[in-house]
Amino acid sequence: MSALAPLGVLAELPLAVSFEAFTAGNFWAGVAVLAGIYALVALGLQLNVGFTGIINFGQAGFMAIGGYTMAILVLEAGLSFWLALPAAMLITMAFGLLVGLPSLRLRADYFAIVTIAMAEVVRLVAQNARGLTGGNEGLFCNTEGVNQVCYDDTWLDIEDSILGFLENFSSDPEILLPLLFVVWATVLLATVGLSFIQRTPWGRVLRAVREDEDAARALGKNTLLYKLQSLAISALLGALAGFFLALFLATIHPVDYEPLVTFFAYGVLVLGGLANYWGVAIGSLILWTLLEATRFIELPISDERQAALRFAIVGLVLILLMAFRPQGIFGKREEMVLGD
Protein backbone atom coordinates (compact mmCIF):
# COMPACT_ATOMS: atom_id res chain seq x y z
CA MET A 1 0.00 0.00 0.00
CA SER A 2 1.59 3.17 -1.21
CA ALA A 3 0.00 5.22 1.59
CA LEU A 4 2.43 3.73 4.07
CA ALA A 5 5.58 4.35 2.07
CA PRO A 6 6.46 7.68 3.71
CA LEU A 7 6.78 5.94 7.06
CA GLY A 8 9.54 3.82 5.64
CA VAL A 9 11.30 6.94 4.45
CA LEU A 10 11.02 8.44 7.91
CA ALA A 11 12.49 5.35 9.53
CA GLU A 12 15.66 5.83 7.54
CA LEU A 13 16.10 9.39 8.72
CA PRO A 14 18.35 9.86 11.76
CA LEU A 15 15.46 10.10 14.21
CA ALA A 16 15.09 8.61 17.61
CA VAL A 17 11.82 6.75 18.00
CA SER A 18 10.69 5.76 21.49
CA PHE A 19 9.70 2.19 20.92
CA GLU A 20 8.63 1.62 24.49
CA ALA A 21 5.47 3.70 24.20
CA PHE A 22 5.15 2.70 20.60
CA THR A 23 4.54 -0.88 21.59
CA ALA A 24 2.33 -0.15 24.62
CA GLY A 25 -0.80 -2.32 24.32
CA ASN A 26 -3.32 -0.03 25.95
CA PHE A 27 -2.23 2.88 23.80
CA TRP A 28 -2.79 1.01 20.56
CA ALA A 29 -6.04 -0.51 21.84
CA GLY A 30 -7.23 3.06 22.35
CA VAL A 31 -6.15 3.98 18.84
CA ALA A 32 -8.03 0.97 17.46
CA VAL A 33 -11.21 1.96 19.34
CA LEU A 34 -10.93 5.46 17.94
CA ALA A 35 -10.35 4.06 14.45
CA GLY A 36 -13.49 1.94 14.83
CA ILE A 37 -15.54 4.94 15.94
CA TYR A 38 -14.32 6.98 12.97
CA ALA A 39 -15.02 4.05 10.68
CA LEU A 40 -18.68 4.20 11.77
CA VAL A 41 -18.82 7.95 11.18
CA ALA A 42 -17.20 7.54 7.76
CA LEU A 43 -19.52 4.65 6.80
CA GLY A 44 -22.37 7.14 7.03
CA LEU A 45 -20.41 9.55 4.84
CA GLN A 46 -19.72 6.75 2.38
CA LEU A 47 -23.46 6.09 2.07
CA ASN A 48 -24.18 9.81 1.61
CA VAL A 49 -21.23 11.02 -0.42
CA GLY A 50 -20.02 7.85 -2.12
CA PHE A 51 -23.35 6.30 -3.04
CA THR A 52 -26.02 9.02 -2.94
CA GLY A 53 -24.03 12.07 -3.97
CA ILE A 54 -25.21 14.21 -1.05
CA ILE A 55 -22.43 16.12 0.70
CA ASN A 56 -23.05 15.72 4.41
CA PHE A 57 -20.76 17.77 6.65
CA GLY A 58 -22.84 17.25 9.78
CA GLN A 59 -21.81 13.85 11.10
CA ALA A 60 -20.35 15.39 14.28
CA GLY A 61 -23.80 16.86 14.97
CA PHE A 62 -25.46 13.44 14.66
CA MET A 63 -22.81 11.96 16.96
CA ALA A 64 -23.52 14.67 19.52
CA ILE A 65 -27.29 14.17 19.29
CA GLY A 66 -26.83 10.41 19.75
CA GLY A 67 -24.42 10.64 22.66
CA TYR A 68 -26.18 13.45 24.50
CA THR A 69 -29.66 11.98 24.02
CA MET A 70 -28.55 8.60 25.33
CA ALA A 71 -26.89 10.15 28.40
CA ILE A 72 -29.74 12.56 29.12
CA LEU A 73 -32.33 9.78 28.83
CA VAL A 74 -30.37 7.70 31.35
CA LEU A 75 -29.45 10.50 33.75
CA GLU A 76 -32.48 12.80 33.61
CA ALA A 77 -35.36 10.62 32.40
CA GLY A 78 -34.18 7.60 34.37
CA LEU A 79 -34.48 5.31 31.35
CA SER A 80 -32.48 2.10 31.34
CA PHE A 81 -29.38 2.03 29.16
CA TRP A 82 -31.00 -0.58 26.91
CA LEU A 83 -34.02 1.61 26.30
CA ALA A 84 -31.99 4.78 25.98
CA LEU A 85 -29.89 3.35 23.12
CA PRO A 86 -32.72 2.60 20.65
CA ALA A 87 -34.56 5.75 21.74
CA ALA A 88 -31.48 7.87 21.04
CA MET A 89 -31.04 6.14 17.67
CA LEU A 90 -34.63 6.90 16.67
CA ILE A 91 -34.37 10.49 17.87
CA THR A 92 -31.13 11.03 15.92
CA MET A 93 -32.71 9.56 12.77
CA ALA A 94 -35.79 11.74 13.21
CA PHE A 95 -33.48 14.72 13.63
CA GLY A 96 -31.72 13.76 10.40
CA LEU A 97 -35.06 13.65 8.58
CA LEU A 98 -36.04 17.00 10.05
CA VAL A 99 -32.82 18.58 8.81
CA GLY A 100 -33.01 16.84 5.44
CA LEU A 101 -36.64 17.54 4.59
CA PRO A 102 -36.15 21.21 3.74
CA SER A 103 -32.43 21.15 2.91
CA LEU A 104 -32.15 18.10 0.65
CA ARG A 105 -34.10 20.02 -1.99
CA LEU A 106 -31.11 22.34 -2.22
CA ARG A 107 -28.18 21.85 -4.56
CA ALA A 108 -25.41 19.63 -3.16
CA ASP A 109 -23.08 22.44 -2.08
CA TYR A 110 -25.82 24.38 -0.31
CA PHE A 111 -26.89 21.23 1.46
CA ALA A 112 -23.30 20.85 2.69
CA ILE A 113 -23.47 24.33 4.22
CA VAL A 114 -26.75 23.53 5.96
CA THR A 115 -25.34 20.35 7.50
CA ILE A 116 -22.22 21.99 8.88
CA ALA A 117 -24.38 24.75 10.34
CA MET A 118 -26.67 22.12 11.84
CA ALA A 119 -23.74 20.38 13.52
CA GLU A 120 -22.48 23.65 14.95
CA VAL A 121 -25.95 24.59 16.22
CA VAL A 122 -26.13 21.23 17.98
CA ARG A 123 -22.71 21.71 19.55
CA LEU A 124 -23.41 25.28 20.64
CA VAL A 125 -26.75 24.32 22.14
CA ALA A 126 -24.97 21.54 24.05
CA GLN A 127 -22.45 24.06 25.26
CA ASN A 128 -25.05 26.53 26.46
CA ALA A 129 -28.06 24.50 27.61
CA ARG A 130 -26.27 23.87 30.91
CA GLY A 131 -29.28 22.56 32.76
CA LEU A 132 -29.65 19.68 30.35
CA THR A 133 -26.15 19.04 29.00
CA GLY A 134 -23.84 20.30 31.74
CA GLY A 135 -22.47 22.91 29.32
CA ASN A 136 -18.70 23.09 29.29
CA GLU A 137 -18.44 20.84 32.32
CA GLY A 138 -19.72 18.00 30.24
CA LEU A 139 -22.04 15.17 31.14
CA PHE A 140 -21.15 12.09 33.12
CA CYS A 141 -22.93 11.25 36.38
CA ASN A 142 -26.01 12.44 38.18
CA THR A 143 -25.05 12.94 41.82
CA GLU A 144 -28.23 14.65 43.01
CA GLY A 145 -30.07 11.53 44.17
CA VAL A 146 -29.16 9.12 46.94
CA ASN A 147 -27.31 6.82 44.57
CA GLN A 148 -24.95 8.22 42.01
CA VAL A 149 -26.08 7.31 38.50
CA CYS A 150 -23.70 7.43 35.54
CA TYR A 151 -24.71 6.92 31.94
CA ASP A 152 -22.15 4.18 31.45
CA ASP A 153 -23.01 2.13 34.56
CA THR A 154 -24.60 -0.63 32.50
CA TRP A 155 -21.71 -0.65 30.06
CA LEU A 156 -19.16 -0.98 32.89
CA ASP A 157 -21.03 -4.05 34.12
CA ILE A 158 -20.90 -5.57 30.65
CA GLU A 159 -17.25 -4.67 30.37
CA ASP A 160 -16.53 -6.39 33.68
CA SER A 161 -18.21 -9.59 32.61
CA ILE A 162 -16.34 -9.63 29.29
CA LEU A 163 -13.06 -8.98 31.12
CA GLY A 164 -13.94 -11.78 33.55
CA PHE A 165 -14.38 -14.09 30.58
CA LEU A 166 -11.10 -12.94 29.07
CA GLU A 167 -9.28 -13.75 32.29
CA ASN A 168 -9.69 -17.38 31.32
CA PHE A 169 -7.11 -16.75 28.63
CA SER A 170 -4.89 -14.07 30.09
CA SER A 171 -4.15 -13.11 33.67
CA ASP A 172 -4.32 -9.38 32.97
CA PRO A 173 -6.55 -8.66 29.96
CA GLU A 174 -6.32 -5.24 28.38
CA ILE A 175 -9.08 -3.04 29.86
CA LEU A 176 -10.12 -1.60 26.48
CA LEU A 177 -10.62 -4.98 24.82
CA PRO A 178 -14.38 -5.23 25.48
CA LEU A 179 -15.05 -1.82 23.92
CA LEU A 180 -12.65 -2.62 21.09
CA PHE A 181 -14.52 -5.81 20.40
CA VAL A 182 -17.99 -4.26 20.49
CA VAL A 183 -16.99 -1.27 18.35
CA TRP A 184 -15.38 -3.37 15.63
CA ALA A 185 -18.21 -5.92 15.71
CA THR A 186 -20.53 -2.98 15.03
CA VAL A 187 -18.27 -1.74 12.22
CA LEU A 188 -18.29 -5.20 10.67
CA LEU A 189 -22.07 -5.53 10.95
CA ALA A 190 -22.64 -2.07 9.50
CA THR A 191 -20.22 -2.72 6.64
CA VAL A 192 -21.84 -6.05 5.75
CA GLY A 193 -25.34 -4.57 6.06
CA LEU A 194 -24.57 -1.52 3.95
CA SER A 195 -22.76 -3.58 1.30
CA PHE A 196 -25.81 -5.81 1.14
CA ILE A 197 -28.43 -3.10 0.69
CA GLN A 198 -26.17 -1.36 -1.80
CA ARG A 199 -26.46 -4.36 -4.12
CA THR A 200 -30.27 -4.34 -4.07
CA PRO A 201 -32.51 -2.37 -6.44
CA TRP A 202 -32.76 0.18 -3.62
CA GLY A 203 -29.00 0.71 -3.81
CA ARG A 204 -29.23 1.06 -7.57
CA VAL A 205 -31.65 3.96 -7.20
CA LEU A 206 -29.22 5.60 -4.75
CA ARG A 207 -26.44 5.35 -7.33
CA ALA A 208 -28.72 6.82 -9.96
CA VAL A 209 -29.44 9.76 -7.67
CA ARG A 210 -25.68 10.23 -7.29
CA GLU A 211 -25.12 10.09 -11.05
CA ASP A 212 -27.96 12.31 -12.17
CA GLU A 213 -30.90 13.14 -10.00
CA ASP A 214 -33.02 14.47 -12.86
CA ALA A 215 -32.54 11.28 -14.86
CA ALA A 216 -33.74 9.26 -11.86
CA ARG A 217 -36.78 11.51 -11.45
CA ALA A 218 -37.59 11.23 -15.14
CA LEU A 219 -37.66 7.45 -14.68
CA GLY A 220 -40.23 7.63 -11.90
CA LYS A 221 -38.01 7.61 -8.82
CA ASN A 222 -38.92 9.79 -5.85
CA THR A 223 -35.37 10.98 -5.33
CA LEU A 224 -36.05 13.10 -2.23
CA LEU A 225 -37.29 10.00 -0.44
CA TYR A 226 -34.06 8.15 -1.21
CA LYS A 227 -31.87 11.06 -0.13
CA LEU A 228 -33.82 11.28 3.14
CA GLN A 229 -33.36 7.55 3.79
CA SER A 230 -29.66 7.85 3.05
CA LEU A 231 -29.31 10.74 5.48
CA ALA A 232 -31.35 9.00 8.19
CA ILE A 233 -29.18 5.86 8.00
CA SER A 234 -26.08 8.04 8.12
CA ALA A 235 -27.49 9.79 11.21
CA LEU A 236 -28.06 6.37 12.78
CA LEU A 237 -24.41 5.45 12.20
CA GLY A 238 -23.42 8.83 13.65
CA ALA A 239 -25.50 8.06 16.75
CA LEU A 240 -23.75 4.70 17.17
CA ALA A 241 -20.36 6.41 16.89
CA GLY A 242 -21.59 8.96 19.44
CA PHE A 243 -22.47 6.20 21.90
CA PHE A 244 -19.08 4.57 21.57
CA LEU A 245 -17.22 7.86 21.87
CA ALA A 246 -19.17 8.61 25.07
CA LEU A 247 -18.27 5.18 26.46
CA PHE A 248 -14.64 5.51 25.38
CA LEU A 249 -14.07 8.97 26.84
CA ALA A 250 -16.38 8.29 29.84
CA THR A 251 -17.69 11.81 29.51
CA ILE A 252 -19.66 13.80 26.97
CA HIS A 253 -18.25 17.20 26.24
CA PRO A 254 -19.02 19.75 23.49
CA VAL A 255 -15.40 19.97 22.27
CA ASP A 256 -15.50 16.33 21.23
CA TYR A 257 -18.09 17.18 18.56
CA GLU A 258 -16.36 19.98 16.70
CA PRO A 259 -16.55 20.02 12.88
CA LEU A 260 -12.98 18.66 12.87
CA VAL A 261 -14.44 15.24 13.71
CA THR A 262 -16.38 15.28 10.44
CA PHE A 263 -13.32 16.44 8.50
CA PHE A 264 -11.22 13.60 9.91
CA ALA A 265 -13.96 11.21 8.85
CA TYR A 266 -13.69 12.70 5.35
CA GLY A 267 -9.96 11.97 5.53
CA VAL A 268 -10.87 8.36 6.27
CA LEU A 269 -13.27 8.35 3.32
CA VAL A 270 -10.70 9.74 0.89
CA LEU A 271 -8.02 7.30 2.07
CA GLY A 272 -10.28 4.28 1.80
CA GLY A 273 -11.75 5.38 -1.49
CA LEU A 274 -15.22 6.50 -2.57
CA ALA A 275 -18.04 4.05 -3.23
CA ASN A 276 -16.52 1.14 -1.31
CA TYR A 277 -17.68 0.25 2.20
CA TRP A 278 -14.76 -2.06 3.00
CA GLY A 279 -12.26 0.67 2.30
CA VAL A 280 -13.68 2.74 5.15
CA ALA A 281 -12.43 0.48 7.96
CA ILE A 282 -9.00 0.18 6.33
CA GLY A 283 -8.84 3.92 5.71
CA SER A 284 -9.69 4.63 9.33
CA LEU A 285 -7.04 2.23 10.63
CA ILE A 286 -4.39 3.78 8.38
CA LEU A 287 -5.31 7.36 9.25
CA TRP A 288 -5.27 6.74 12.99
CA THR A 289 -2.12 4.66 12.90
CA LEU A 290 -0.41 7.46 11.02
CA LEU A 291 -1.74 10.15 13.34
CA GLU A 292 -0.76 8.31 16.50
CA ALA A 293 2.50 6.71 15.33
CA THR A 294 3.85 10.12 14.42
CA ARG A 295 3.57 11.04 18.12
CA PHE A 296 6.59 8.88 18.80
CA ILE A 297 8.99 10.54 16.44
CA GLU A 298 11.41 12.51 18.60
CA LEU A 299 12.90 15.55 16.98
CA PRO A 300 15.01 18.31 18.46
CA ILE A 301 12.17 20.80 18.19
CA SER A 302 9.56 22.16 20.60
CA ASP A 303 6.47 20.10 21.40
CA GLU A 304 4.10 22.50 19.68
CA ARG A 305 6.12 22.35 16.50
CA GLN A 306 6.21 18.60 16.68
CA ALA A 307 2.44 18.46 17.18
CA ALA A 308 1.99 20.57 14.08
CA LEU A 309 4.47 18.39 12.19
CA ARG A 310 2.36 15.30 12.90
CA PHE A 311 -0.52 16.77 10.97
CA ALA A 312 1.83 17.97 8.26
CA ILE A 313 2.99 14.38 7.79
CA VAL A 314 -0.58 13.10 7.60
CA GLY A 315 -1.35 15.87 5.15
CA LEU A 316 1.65 14.87 3.07
CA VAL A 317 0.45 11.27 2.95
CA LEU A 318 -2.97 12.43 1.76
CA ILE A 319 -1.36 14.62 -0.91
CA LEU A 320 0.78 11.73 -2.11
CA LEU A 321 -2.30 9.54 -2.19
CA MET A 322 -4.15 12.12 -4.28
CA ALA A 323 -1.18 12.31 -6.62
CA PHE A 324 -0.63 8.59 -7.13
CA ARG A 325 -3.96 7.00 -6.29
CA PRO A 326 -6.69 9.67 -6.39
CA GLN A 327 -9.47 7.11 -6.13
CA GLY A 328 -8.25 6.04 -2.68
CA ILE A 329 -7.10 2.57 -1.70
CA PHE A 330 -10.28 0.71 -2.65
CA GLY A 331 -12.03 3.20 -4.92
CA LYS A 332 -12.57 2.47 -8.61
CA ARG A 333 -10.75 4.89 -10.85
CA GLU A 334 -13.22 4.48 -13.73
CA GLU A 335 -16.13 5.44 -11.50
CA MET A 336 -14.28 8.49 -10.27
CA VAL A 337 -13.39 9.67 -13.77
CA LEU A 338 -16.79 8.87 -15.29
CA GLY A 339 -18.68 10.32 -12.33
CA ASP A 340 -18.12 13.85 -13.58
Add this chain to the structure above:
Amino acid sequence: MATEALLDIDEVVKRFGGIHAVDGATLEVRDGEIAALIGPNGAGKTTLFNVITGFYRGDRGSVTFQGEQIFQRPPHQIARRGMVRTFQITKALAAMPVIDNMMLAAPDQPGERLSGVIFRPGASRRREAEVREQALELLDLFNLAKLAEDYAGTLSGGQRKLLELARALMARPKLLLLDEPMAGINPTLGRRLLDHMQRLRREKGVTFLFIEHDMEVVMNHSDRVVVMAEGRVIAAGEPHEVRSDQKVIDAYLGGGGASGAGSNGAGGASS
Protein backbone atom coordinates in the same frame (compact mmCIF):
# COMPACT_ATOMS: atom_id res chain seq x y z
CA MET B 1 -56.16 6.27 -36.24
CA ALA B 2 -57.77 7.25 -32.99
CA THR B 3 -58.42 10.95 -32.70
CA GLU B 4 -58.87 11.07 -28.95
CA ALA B 5 -56.26 13.26 -27.24
CA LEU B 6 -53.79 11.33 -25.12
CA LEU B 7 -52.18 14.51 -23.86
CA ASP B 8 -54.07 17.76 -23.65
CA ILE B 9 -52.08 20.91 -22.89
CA ASP B 10 -54.23 23.95 -22.31
CA GLU B 11 -53.10 27.57 -21.88
CA VAL B 12 -49.92 26.66 -20.02
CA VAL B 13 -47.90 29.59 -18.74
CA LYS B 14 -44.37 29.57 -17.33
CA ARG B 15 -42.63 32.81 -16.41
CA PHE B 16 -39.05 33.39 -15.31
CA GLY B 17 -39.12 36.78 -13.66
CA GLY B 18 -40.61 39.04 -16.32
CA ILE B 19 -39.94 36.65 -19.21
CA HIS B 20 -42.86 34.58 -20.44
CA ALA B 21 -40.97 31.50 -21.60
CA VAL B 22 -44.23 29.67 -22.21
CA ASP B 23 -47.07 32.07 -22.71
CA GLY B 24 -50.35 30.23 -22.96
CA ALA B 25 -49.37 27.23 -25.03
CA THR B 26 -52.23 24.98 -26.12
CA LEU B 27 -51.79 21.72 -27.99
CA GLU B 28 -52.81 18.10 -27.97
CA VAL B 29 -51.10 14.82 -28.74
CA ARG B 30 -53.31 12.07 -30.12
CA ASP B 31 -53.05 8.46 -29.18
CA GLY B 32 -50.69 6.54 -31.43
CA GLU B 33 -49.23 9.42 -33.43
CA ILE B 34 -45.71 10.69 -33.93
CA ALA B 35 -45.92 14.42 -33.41
CA ALA B 36 -43.09 16.88 -33.91
CA LEU B 37 -42.69 20.08 -31.92
CA ILE B 38 -40.76 22.71 -33.84
CA GLY B 39 -40.06 26.39 -33.56
CA PRO B 40 -37.23 28.89 -33.65
CA ASN B 41 -34.72 29.00 -30.81
CA GLY B 42 -36.22 30.44 -27.66
CA ALA B 43 -39.75 29.50 -28.68
CA GLY B 44 -40.24 27.70 -25.36
CA LYS B 45 -40.25 24.10 -26.58
CA THR B 46 -37.92 22.68 -23.94
CA THR B 47 -39.49 24.81 -21.24
CA LEU B 48 -42.88 23.42 -22.21
CA PHE B 49 -41.43 19.88 -21.94
CA ASN B 50 -40.12 20.73 -18.50
CA VAL B 51 -43.46 22.08 -17.35
CA ILE B 52 -45.59 19.19 -18.58
CA THR B 53 -43.19 16.59 -17.13
CA GLY B 54 -43.11 18.35 -13.76
CA PHE B 55 -39.47 19.48 -13.84
CA TYR B 56 -40.60 23.10 -13.81
CA ARG B 57 -43.61 24.18 -11.84
CA GLY B 58 -45.97 25.86 -14.29
CA ASP B 59 -47.61 29.11 -13.29
CA ARG B 60 -50.99 28.59 -14.92
CA GLY B 61 -52.81 26.22 -17.22
CA SER B 62 -53.86 22.62 -17.38
CA VAL B 63 -52.19 19.41 -18.53
CA THR B 64 -54.35 16.32 -18.89
CA PHE B 65 -52.76 12.97 -19.59
CA GLN B 66 -55.04 9.97 -20.25
CA GLY B 67 -57.92 11.97 -18.82
CA GLU B 68 -56.09 12.81 -15.61
CA GLN B 69 -54.95 16.25 -14.48
CA ILE B 70 -51.15 16.18 -14.01
CA PHE B 71 -50.33 19.89 -13.98
CA GLN B 72 -47.79 20.76 -11.24
CA ARG B 73 -47.38 17.13 -10.20
CA PRO B 74 -43.81 16.03 -9.35
CA PRO B 75 -41.79 14.41 -12.17
CA HIS B 76 -41.65 10.90 -10.72
CA GLN B 77 -45.44 10.71 -10.45
CA ILE B 78 -45.88 11.84 -14.04
CA ALA B 79 -43.29 9.33 -15.27
CA ARG B 80 -45.04 6.52 -13.40
CA ARG B 81 -48.29 7.37 -15.16
CA GLY B 82 -46.65 6.58 -18.49
CA MET B 83 -45.37 9.91 -19.75
CA VAL B 84 -41.60 9.51 -19.97
CA ARG B 85 -39.11 12.04 -21.29
CA THR B 86 -35.53 12.17 -22.47
CA PHE B 87 -33.23 15.17 -22.27
CA GLN B 88 -31.64 17.41 -24.87
CA ILE B 89 -28.24 16.68 -23.36
CA THR B 90 -28.25 12.96 -22.68
CA LYS B 91 -28.30 11.92 -19.07
CA ALA B 92 -26.57 8.57 -19.13
CA LEU B 93 -25.80 7.45 -15.58
CA ALA B 94 -22.12 7.46 -16.46
CA ALA B 95 -20.53 5.56 -13.57
CA MET B 96 -23.13 2.80 -13.74
CA PRO B 97 -23.06 -0.12 -16.17
CA VAL B 98 -25.37 0.06 -19.18
CA ILE B 99 -27.44 -2.84 -17.86
CA ASP B 100 -27.98 -1.02 -14.54
CA ASN B 101 -29.09 2.06 -16.43
CA MET B 102 -31.72 -0.10 -18.09
CA MET B 103 -32.86 -2.08 -15.05
CA LEU B 104 -33.18 1.07 -12.98
CA ALA B 105 -35.98 2.31 -15.22
CA ALA B 106 -38.27 -0.69 -14.77
CA PRO B 107 -41.37 0.00 -12.66
CA ASP B 108 -42.90 -2.19 -9.94
CA GLN B 109 -39.68 -3.40 -8.32
CA PRO B 110 -40.50 -4.16 -4.64
CA GLY B 111 -36.76 -4.20 -3.93
CA GLU B 112 -36.58 -0.47 -4.53
CA ARG B 113 -38.10 0.05 -1.10
CA LEU B 114 -36.13 -0.83 2.02
CA SER B 115 -39.19 -2.62 3.36
CA GLY B 116 -39.27 -4.70 0.18
CA VAL B 117 -35.55 -5.48 0.46
CA ILE B 118 -36.10 -6.83 3.96
CA PHE B 119 -39.54 -8.43 3.79
CA ARG B 120 -39.92 -9.41 0.13
CA PRO B 121 -36.48 -10.53 -1.00
CA GLY B 122 -37.96 -13.32 -3.13
CA ALA B 123 -40.31 -11.02 -5.03
CA SER B 124 -37.46 -8.58 -5.51
CA ARG B 125 -35.18 -11.27 -6.97
CA ARG B 126 -37.87 -12.59 -9.30
CA ARG B 127 -38.59 -9.10 -10.60
CA GLU B 128 -34.86 -8.50 -11.08
CA ALA B 129 -34.55 -11.60 -13.25
CA GLU B 130 -37.59 -10.55 -15.29
CA VAL B 131 -36.32 -7.00 -15.71
CA ARG B 132 -32.83 -8.15 -16.69
CA GLU B 133 -34.29 -10.28 -19.46
CA GLN B 134 -36.37 -7.37 -20.77
CA ALA B 135 -33.37 -5.08 -20.56
CA LEU B 136 -31.14 -7.44 -22.53
CA GLU B 137 -33.86 -7.88 -25.16
CA LEU B 138 -34.16 -4.14 -25.61
CA LEU B 139 -30.39 -3.67 -25.67
CA ASP B 140 -30.23 -6.30 -28.35
CA LEU B 141 -32.84 -4.44 -30.37
CA PHE B 142 -30.76 -1.26 -30.09
CA ASN B 143 -27.47 -3.04 -30.88
CA LEU B 144 -26.13 -2.29 -27.41
CA ALA B 145 -26.17 -5.82 -26.00
CA LYS B 146 -22.40 -6.21 -26.31
CA LEU B 147 -21.92 -3.13 -24.14
CA ALA B 148 -24.29 -4.25 -21.36
CA GLU B 149 -21.58 -4.56 -18.72
CA ASP B 150 -19.63 -1.44 -19.74
CA TYR B 151 -19.95 1.82 -17.88
CA ALA B 152 -22.49 4.04 -19.64
CA GLY B 153 -19.91 6.83 -19.53
CA THR B 154 -17.74 4.97 -22.04
CA LEU B 155 -20.44 5.03 -24.73
CA SER B 156 -20.26 7.37 -27.73
CA GLY B 157 -22.68 10.26 -28.02
CA GLY B 158 -24.90 8.37 -30.45
CA GLN B 159 -24.90 5.22 -28.34
CA ARG B 160 -25.94 7.30 -25.35
CA LYS B 161 -28.91 8.63 -27.31
CA LEU B 162 -29.92 5.06 -28.11
CA LEU B 163 -29.39 4.01 -24.50
CA GLU B 164 -31.54 6.86 -23.28
CA LEU B 165 -34.35 5.85 -25.61
CA ALA B 166 -34.01 2.18 -24.66
CA ARG B 167 -33.95 3.11 -20.98
CA ALA B 168 -37.06 5.26 -21.35
CA LEU B 169 -38.79 2.26 -22.93
CA MET B 170 -37.98 0.16 -19.84
CA ALA B 171 -40.25 2.52 -17.91
CA ARG B 172 -43.17 1.23 -20.02
CA PRO B 173 -44.23 4.58 -21.48
CA LYS B 174 -47.52 5.31 -23.16
CA LEU B 175 -46.15 8.62 -24.39
CA LEU B 176 -42.49 9.39 -25.01
CA LEU B 177 -41.29 12.98 -25.07
CA LEU B 178 -37.95 13.24 -26.86
CA ASP B 179 -35.98 16.47 -26.70
CA GLU B 180 -33.90 16.70 -29.89
CA PRO B 181 -33.21 12.98 -30.27
CA MET B 182 -31.22 13.46 -33.51
CA ALA B 183 -28.98 16.27 -32.30
CA GLY B 184 -25.31 15.41 -32.24
CA ILE B 185 -25.49 11.94 -33.74
CA ASN B 186 -24.41 10.74 -37.15
CA PRO B 187 -27.03 10.30 -39.91
CA THR B 188 -26.86 6.49 -39.90
CA LEU B 189 -27.58 6.31 -36.20
CA GLY B 190 -30.24 8.98 -36.61
CA ARG B 191 -31.97 6.90 -39.27
CA ARG B 192 -31.90 3.88 -37.01
CA LEU B 193 -33.42 5.92 -34.20
CA LEU B 194 -36.26 7.00 -36.50
CA ASP B 195 -36.84 3.40 -37.55
CA HIS B 196 -37.06 2.45 -33.89
CA MET B 197 -39.68 5.12 -33.29
CA GLN B 198 -41.82 3.85 -36.16
CA ARG B 199 -41.46 0.27 -34.99
CA LEU B 200 -42.27 1.07 -31.36
CA ARG B 201 -45.40 2.90 -32.40
CA ARG B 202 -46.44 -0.02 -34.59
CA GLU B 203 -45.58 -2.85 -32.23
CA LYS B 204 -46.03 -1.39 -28.76
CA GLY B 205 -48.46 1.44 -29.39
CA VAL B 206 -46.09 4.08 -28.06
CA THR B 207 -47.04 7.67 -28.88
CA PHE B 208 -44.28 10.21 -29.56
CA LEU B 209 -43.87 13.94 -29.20
CA PHE B 210 -40.39 15.06 -30.20
CA ILE B 211 -38.59 18.37 -30.50
CA GLU B 212 -36.51 18.57 -33.65
CA HIS B 213 -34.68 21.17 -35.69
CA ASP B 214 -33.92 19.05 -38.74
CA MET B 215 -36.78 19.90 -41.11
CA GLU B 216 -36.21 16.90 -43.31
CA VAL B 217 -36.75 14.60 -40.38
CA VAL B 218 -39.79 16.55 -39.24
CA MET B 219 -41.44 16.63 -42.65
CA ASN B 220 -40.79 12.98 -43.52
CA HIS B 221 -41.20 11.21 -40.23
CA SER B 222 -44.00 12.86 -38.29
CA ASP B 223 -47.76 12.55 -38.66
CA ARG B 224 -48.40 15.99 -37.31
CA VAL B 225 -46.32 19.09 -36.66
CA VAL B 226 -46.89 21.61 -33.88
CA VAL B 227 -45.13 24.95 -34.29
CA MET B 228 -44.25 27.17 -31.34
CA ALA B 229 -43.01 30.75 -31.39
CA GLU B 230 -42.54 33.15 -28.50
CA GLY B 231 -44.09 30.78 -25.98
CA ARG B 232 -47.25 30.05 -27.95
CA VAL B 233 -48.44 27.46 -30.40
CA ILE B 234 -48.90 29.29 -33.70
CA ALA B 235 -49.78 26.39 -35.95
CA ALA B 236 -50.51 22.67 -35.88
CA GLY B 237 -51.34 20.25 -38.63
CA GLU B 238 -49.98 17.78 -41.13
CA PRO B 239 -46.45 18.54 -42.32
CA HIS B 240 -47.47 19.87 -45.74
CA GLU B 241 -50.08 22.19 -44.20
CA VAL B 242 -47.64 23.63 -41.70
CA ARG B 243 -44.92 24.08 -44.29
CA SER B 244 -47.01 26.49 -46.33
CA ASP B 245 -48.48 28.34 -43.34
CA GLN B 246 -47.59 32.04 -43.61
CA LYS B 247 -47.45 32.46 -39.79
CA VAL B 248 -44.84 29.73 -39.56
CA ILE B 249 -42.71 31.21 -42.32
CA ASP B 250 -42.90 34.61 -40.66
CA ALA B 251 -41.96 33.18 -37.28
CA TYR B 252 -38.86 31.54 -38.65
CA LEU B 253 -37.76 34.44 -40.78
CA GLY B 254 -38.83 37.27 -38.53
CA GLY B 255 -37.77 35.60 -35.30
CA GLY B 256 -34.15 35.44 -36.43
CA GLY B 257 -34.26 31.65 -36.57
CA ALA B 258 -31.44 29.82 -38.27
CA SER B 259 -33.55 27.89 -40.74
CA GLY B 260 -36.52 28.37 -43.02
CA ALA B 261 -39.46 26.08 -42.43
CA GLY B 262 -40.47 26.32 -46.04
CA SER B 263 -37.21 25.15 -47.53
CA ASN B 264 -37.22 21.44 -47.15
CA GLY B 265 -34.13 20.09 -45.46
CA ALA B 266 -32.44 23.45 -45.06
CA GLY B 267 -32.67 23.50 -41.29
CA GLY B 268 -29.58 22.18 -39.61
CA ALA B 269 -29.39 21.63 -35.90
CA SER B 270 -28.97 25.06 -34.46
CA SER B 271 -27.69 25.47 -30.97
